[in-house]
Amino acid sequence: QVQLVQSxxxxxxxxxxxxxxxxxxxxxxxxxxxxWFRQSPGKDREFVATINWSVGRTLYADSVKxxxxxxxxxxxxxxxxxMNRLAPEDTAxxxxxxxxxxxxxxxxxxxxxWGQGTQVTVSS
Numbered sequence: 658q659v660q661l662v663q664s665x666x667x668x669x670x671x672x673x674x675x676x677x678x679x680x681x682x683x684x685x686x687x688x689x690x691x692x693w694f695r696q697s698p699g700k701d702r703e704f705v706a707t708i709n710w711s712v713g714r715t716l717y718a719d720s721v722k723x724x725x726x727x728x729x730x731x732x733x734x735x736x737x738x739x740m741n742r743l744a745p746e747d748t749a750x751x752x753x754x755x756x757x758x759x760x761x762x763x764x765x766x767x768x769x770x771w772g773q774g775t776q777v778t779v780s781s
Contacts, residue, residue, distance in 0.1 A: 679753030690759030
């Protein structure tokens with residue numbers, strides 16, 4: 658049974674940085690596409706970034722490009738989201754997601770497995 662466990666998050670000031678981590682366990686696939694989404698109150702879940710584990714290809718939402726970086730950790734199926742120059746509009750619950758196929762890497766419907774979510778709050 659695949660499980661995604663997230664850590665990181667918290668409350669920071671605008672301009673600060675945070676790093677989120679996510680570790681997948683229990684998977685039997687040879688590779689996964691892993692991603693980060695976020696959801697603010699009253700809004701739909703929004704794509705943030707994704708990485709294909711086997712080839713390392715990354716995609717970013719325009720709103721975070723140049724500020725956020727998704728990367729692979731040294732441990733297998735651990736991914737990080739480094740968030741720099743945070744702004745109040747980045748405030749949301751951030752979710753890690755994984756899928757063994759990666760057919761729809763920027764669509765939340767393309768992911769079968771989800772982490773528990775972690776709150777990121779950025780104050781001005």
